[in-house]
Amino acid sequence: MTTTQDYQKGLAELREIRDAIKPLQRQLEKLENDLGKLRARRDERVRTLAGYEQAKAERLATSAGVSVIDIVALAPSLGPQEPSGAPVAPEVEVTGAEDPREAQKAAQAIKESEGVLPSDLRDDQAADEAGRRQDSAPSPAAASAPSPTPTVGPAEPEKTLPSIPEGAPGDRWIYAEPNLLSTRPKFKQSVRQMAFLDAATGVLVWHGGTLTCDLGRAGVADILNAVYSTVPQDVERIYITAGDPWHRNAESHQFLRDAVAEWLNGPLPEGWQVEASRGKDRQAGHLVHPRNPVGRWQRGKEQHTEIRSVGEWFDPKGADPATVREAFIALWKALHEHWKDVVLMGSPSQTGRDLWSRTIPAKEGAQWADGYPVMSQEIRGLLHATAGQGRTELISPPRVPERVPGWYEVDRTFAYAKHTWMSGVGVPQRLSAARFAALSEKEQSNALFSPSHWQIRVTVPEGWDHVGLLPVPGGGDSPWHYPDQAGRTFTTWAGGAEVNLALRNPIQPWRIEILDGLVWQKGDPLKDWADKLKDAWRRLRAQSELHGDERQRTAAALASRAVRSILLYGIGTFAQRPQITTGSIQLSTGGDVPEIPDGSRLTGMTDTHVTWERNAGFSRNQYAHPEWSAGVWSAARAALLSGPSGAKDPATGKPAKAGALHLPAGSILAFRTDAIYSSVRPEWPYTGEPGDYLLKGAMPWEQTTPTTDAEFYILQGLGRQALEAEGL
Template sequence: MDAKTYTAQLAELRALRDEIKKTRATLAKLESDRARQITALAGYEKAKAERIAPAAGLSLGDIVAIAPILAPDQLTHPAPTAPIGTAVSTPESAEETALPSGSEPAQAQAATVAPAMTRSAPGPAAQPEPPAPAPSVPPAAPTQSAPAPAPVPAPLAAHEAQAHEAPQAHEAQAHEAPQAHEAQAHEAQRTLPAIPEGPDGDRWFDHTANLSSTHPNFTQQARSTVFLDTATGVLVHRDQTLRLDLRTADAGEILNGVFRVLPDGVERIYITAGAPWHRQADRYPFLKDAVGAWLNAPTPGWRTDTGRGKDRMAGHFVHPRNPVGRYQREQGDQHVEIRSAGEWFDTEGTEPTVIRDAFVLLWKALRRHWPDAVLMGSPSQTGRDLWTRTIPTKGQYADGYPVLSEELRGLFHATAGQGRTELITPPRVPAELPALVEYDRTFAYAKHTWKAGVGTPRRVTAATFASWSQKEQTKALFACGHWHVRVTVPDTWKHVGILPAPAPGDRAWHYPATPGTTFTTWAGGPEIHTALSNPMQPWKIEILDGILFDDGKPLDDWSKKLKEAWSSLTAQAALNGDPAQRTAARLAARAVRAILLYGIGAFAQRPRTVTGTTPRTAERDVPDDAEIIGFDDETITWQRPTGFTRDPNAHPEWAAHIWSSARAALLSQRHRDDDISAGALHAPPGTVVAFRTDAVYLTQPQPWPYHGQPGDYLNKGHLTGPVTAPTTEEELLTLRDIGRSTLQATPITEGA
């Protein structure tokens, strides 16, 4: 083969690559359409998997996995499965999700002495939102034999007497055998990483050298900002309202249009409406592809920004709904961001002038607590910047909060999920619901920031935990910790699941509730406490390993200031006589919520993926480890993982504790002043329809108190029945919106 032939065949190979990319995208869209069609067919009361399977070209198992309601009777009564052993990642590939293999070693009999644990433990039981991200690849842990677990004694039998009575029909439904997909998910669940034994594992408990969160020694600089509605062309800059003629609303037209009417320039352009990155969405199989094409389209006079300053941010950020475009003048030193105001709050139907006023109110509210407060591009950036300005400059942590080792950060990333999202379908709930009532926890994460783990983490092995007294074990589970546990659902359990378990496929976590199910997982102390002392009956928990911190308050000052700003803005929204200013104050309050919510998420420090572009003429410059995610005649768009950066503000242990606390409070939360408990476990079995981060959906109203404080349950929607039980998230959200509108039109008395 000569050089000419070699070059020609390379060109042919590139053409094949491009065609494969397009074909895969088309196939993915067709498969998605097929799944939606199967789900729709499953809604027919006489639908049978045996008829749908050949029509879809799938097996019965595939049909049941897509639409569990179609599971044949013989699959809904599986034989008991053996408990799953300790789950570890294989050293060959951290990406593999191999099934646990081998029989489970015999375990020591669990003790029956009850720890002194009550549901009215001091402090909150335990919070993202936004959207919970899919888990990234965990660090591989060396294969090891399962350590002998330390059994956690069951709580006092007195707790069992507090179980709620449930209507007979609901009891029967809740006690039915699991659906096929739950049994299959249990058997095929992905494995979670474990801490290696011996010195290799001990090294994980050292902090990253020379990396700590410290108080900043510089003043953050504000950036000149404008607000643009690309649907109408209305542009708001300070007290000016201008209008642009946007024919295509591509990035180049927006940049040049703004600088034409504001020659002195701006540094940040918030898009308030119009979503210009979606205008060509019908040409692409996925929104992200359309967004990437919009960001990387030619921008005459501009190029992709390479970053600058202490908060150096380079390149575009491709997100399906809230992307970030970063541009720099080809001639000169002007840097501009194009962002979505939807990062901060829902902007639908709001004029750009009102959104500008909301940002002004937000800035003023924050300035009362941080004299040097600056609104950065996103809530997460703003949240972390404000937090660093609360780090003490004197005392124990004057030198900052050390960052965990990369291995422990990777472990938290792989084993600590965010908000609980779960839809419970028939037969676990009635096919016809008597009602659908939504209870949403107000500003939930703010309830759980009063403590977090600090100091050098300690490893608590199964043997160490077993050697402790009952008092020491109880104290450890109340402290800030993360525990590797083997869990068994009680044989007579009739309510929702309590602890998260790793789920197969795209779903990050599920919550096993089938009596007798055994699984291995990682969980925070608040959730383990709930499993042991819930109002129904205690679960069996066996400690395999654990990470324990000293209790501290690294987020308390930050959170209190944000809660005060939120309270102030919420009051303005309720009392202001000007409708536009009421809306602005309400949006500003939502922005404070986003600052705390996404600020907490930013502590988790997910492994980063860098997105870049390369001209087609320079294809050999695409990084070797990059994945090509888009291309056109001029440009190749690629992404590649970069792992964990040396981020001085990475504290996944704090985010994990707050998320665990929030999930626990979604199940059980004590209102001491009202002498009442709230949460899903305090509703009768069979009445819980769904969980969505901070919200629970029930079939009947509850007498839960609401005082407008963080963590309180707000009755946000009420749809009277009969209501067909939702079987998809889309159906649930549709019913949710109808229920909210219905409640606003005809309020329902709490507890009625």
């Protein structure tokens, strides 16, 4: 029983905590006040500079340390402008009683529309087949007629996407950065020795053996002391396979990121410090990521080390450190079949970019042997702001019934590998609305089927009752959403694959008006790289099924997932988002908050440190090709709606179609990048090839439709468990 004395002691401790919070709270309020004043000065300066004739949103964004969209919000004159003479079509959305789907409808079977060719934008066919597709497709010229203005309710607030300035100012965006080419490297990466540590059990594995360490509380100092009391100094990477030590104090923080920052900035053994700058292929400082952080330290000038999460590469799913190490060995062997100079770098994204760079043509006289040109900063900024990644959407009542007959999850296997056979190369051609309209019908079709990125005005056709087809920037928490209200008109940017899908979908063509666009020369800069990764992936999958040793089967399965990550994140590195620099500064003994670097923003605060991040804008990166990543992402989103499967259609002899538009209207419950969640079971064949749909979850009984992400993830987990139990 608690005594009065214990109670009084507790109150005294509570007052001590209160008194400790007060000075920090005052410092934080002062810092927030100072930041508010600086932001106001910055915004006023942006508005002033926007009035200059040479002002560019992208250049102002880089200098101000904010996004292009933030600049456009402050200075609308630098944002998208309607083409002169174009009719004003307000962006609207059906709401309230005017929404014909307010009354819930049961899922309806699809009827393929006659005369409209289903999308097959990824199939690498001969030119004559492409010509037949174009001849049978709806006329782009007819599709580009101005849209009628719908008379429906007010639109949701949405972010405004930037556009290319009209006329000569916009044409000046169309150039390649001088003296900046993606060229084949003439050096070999340095090999870094690795160790693998289970932070929960203390089991440590490296090339010299296995032992169990006493990690204490598994702080940074505990790990560095325990590991380097045994392993040699040339071990420069410590991969955490389980235990996530950076989450040990997570319950004390509102956000995981703050817990991670506190762990990374914890006490260090004598002689150690946060790593300073290193060579050209090395990075310095910590990466504060909520689940897969990277900590970098050094002792003296010679010893360097990283602590990383193996989750960057794959989910180990309970595999012990020895099996994880075998997975990295199997990965290296599979890649070595194609790259004799392969070196596994710290992350799959770094490894993917390095391997790709070693597929750049090197033979004298070969096309692009001198290197692939990097687009202007203006084009890269535009693609960064207007080209999203995977589709993430939760479709809730009243768009679907509150109760559904089942829950099914299908996921596209190694999906991005399916869309790397063609990409845009060189400096793009700009096709404004007037230039596009002046093209012949065949030239318009050729442009739409080329690697391209389009600013379009879209009208959802009357009677449309399926999912949305084209992305629009969201005004809330979701960065993109997909309007599906019949009659709605909106303006957005989309890749050629998605524009073609909207024009040639298997249900009903959408109305598209071309406002502006970028069209690249057809090339295959990613094909050799992706083909080699696909071969390594197939070899490892075969080993995971046929190897006689269970540990080796598990290791091969994990390695195959690592190959997937190399391609997936390798493609992401081409996007070259604005460079974000993170850092931390120790508080003084009095709790005073030190000054953070100019242009930075405060991201976290603990008892001992503050963390910050700074947007450094777009660097002169020789491997920056957002046109490639944008093209792959657009094609993958289009294929999620309609694309060829691994089986033949008995009626036509051509590849049968699969995707959300080939399921009944009202049956789609969610999208997650390459996965579709439906209330009816998709009956699509699975051959194990990239792009095929694998059934990953199934509950063939009535469910309550999820309305939140938390409810969605519960059903996702239950569906996978039910399917696994069904197979036992």
